[in-house]
Amino acid sequence: MTVNPLEIVRTCVSINISKELNIDPSIVKGAFTVPREEYGDLTIVSSKLLGGDRYINRVVRAVENCDYISRVDVVGMYVNMWFNRPRYTELVLNSVIVNGAEYGVYRDVKKRIVVEYVSANPVHPLHIGAARNAAIGSFIANINRAVGNDVQTRFYINDVGRQVAILVLGIKQLRSAEPPEGIKPDHWIGLVYAITNTIVEALSLRRKLELEGSDERKREIQRELDSLLVDAARLREQAPDIFDAILGGLRGLDIESEISKIMKGYEMGEEEISKQARNAVSLCIEGLNQTLKRFKAEIDVWDWESDLVWSGEVDRIVEELRKASSEYKGTLAVNFKQILEIEGIRDRLRIPRNLEIPPLVLLRSNGTSLYTVRDIAYSIKKFREYNADRVINVIASEQTLPQAQLRLALYTLGYHREAENLVHYSYEIVNVEGTKMSSRRGRIVTLDSVLEEAKVRSLAELEKRGAKSEEMAEIIGVAAVRFYLLSVTPSRPVKFSWDSVLNFERNSAPYLLYTFARTEGVFRKARELGIDLSWSKILEKADLHFAQNNLRRWRLVKMISEYPDVFYRSYTELDPSIMTTYMIRLADEFNSWYNEEPIVLEANESLRNSKLITTYAVNQILRSAFRILGIEALERL
């Protein structure tokens, strides 16, 4: 277990105060705040303690008993504390050296965790929104592994339903389902799907227009149709042959009944349809997998939704839910009214207090199943197959309601443990400025294109400094995109813009990689000069007073000591942005210091040793954080 230097001081202070005032140490812990620099290193807001600031002098006396505190000062209600710098420096640097890359990494009681993420519809390439999911999901997997949990990542292939049926309908109109030479398979599938869908929607709107009586409605439909035709024209320009083939084939067909036939046929496992659908979806998945690998978002298990239907697992769920269902809008649905009346159920299942839960419809009138119902079977499977303590679904916030229904349905079926440990990790979507993304119309910013641009940009930068390398450009490009998507708090929407994703200055992964490479450069130089970098030996001969009268050095020591807190918060809140924000601050502090004074070239040996260890600490923290964020560290750049 790695030590948390800051926590050691906080504990020391709070125990002393709690003894003096005879209060619980946790009350003292709630009174800490980090003051502005001129007011010290740590502050107790005395009015937050029991009895307000009446006992402030006793608080001061108590704090003075703590060895890590060298000076205490009272300003109003604030008890400002200055750390004993040499002692604290020793504590921090020693902790870094003893733990190395494990410094600051929290160790949790081992749990088994399934992370389901991405699970994008297998009918188009990944867009930048799915990329946020991929970045966050892989972060969740990485940080859980780092703390010692067993983690399995899964991708749910949603191949049952209308979208795949439309794709199959389109492919049927073509001579060959194989992608043409030189086009990535998911891009090919995305094109066929978008063309087919746009044509299907346009033809359906046209029919609606003919049947509509009201002029106002007519104008509305016409507007919708016009926008659809703009997309159609663009798609036709991209691939005229394919477009015309599909359009020609669909004309005169009763499209809705064709789609319904495919959906039914696929759910029943009809050979011809199943073969076509599996082929097409496999092509898409092949492409998605390529992109995810490139993006450092690995998937351990790929689950086919259709397998759940074919195996009868979905049927069994439907049968069991029937008992809990009643008549609703002419069909059968599960009503959660009774369950929701159980005391504290919303808290236990983490369902928003005021969220209204409509009944969950069991089956379509044509007998086919519905997504949320199939997902019940899938949730049970995830718990069962991995013997999981916890299943985390990384899914955009727009699915809050179906995810809540899912937990309630599990509870209804008696899967109480599963319902309570199924977590909907909700995040906000990515908005692309100017346009509205629509994969149904083939109007998306693909992750592939973003990664490609980032790579081109990285290559150009590398070329400037005479270090042109495709491999390095690839690593830097991926890092830049991942970091960009991870640095916004997940509960807030990301505004995507090419300018910010390709900005490689200050608040970016390239900046951090550069800082890391600088630390490596320091070690290279040291070895060149024949300095032995055995860290514990260096620590023995280090000057622990080196931050005593030097603010920059002291700030760095303190910042290094914050990493365990940052890691812990990032883990418990599963929030990568806590870590990214810290990394930037650490790099800023290091770079300012680096610019100000020599490290290896320091003439005084013990002083040089302290500086080397400080550099090593920054190096280790960045390395550790990179690993969690799925960024590959580069020794030079």
Next chain:
RNA sequence: GGGCCCGUAGCUCAGCUAGGAUAGAGCGCCGGCCUCCUAAGCCGGUGGUCAGGGGUUCAAAUCCCCUCGGGCCCGCCA
């Protein structure tokens, strides 16, 4: 109509869960710094009615209520 998320500098974002001292970064803009361990860097300057109003409090960007603005959900779609 009901619910959820969001509104902080011209732009992109921290800070809000657990209220504390003068609200922080980056980009942009202006001016400096490469005989020295990597200039994707460093230093200085510029820039804010924390959407608005009310309340709670010794203390509110942070908690509560209302209003305004943006996004999403309320489907026999996923």
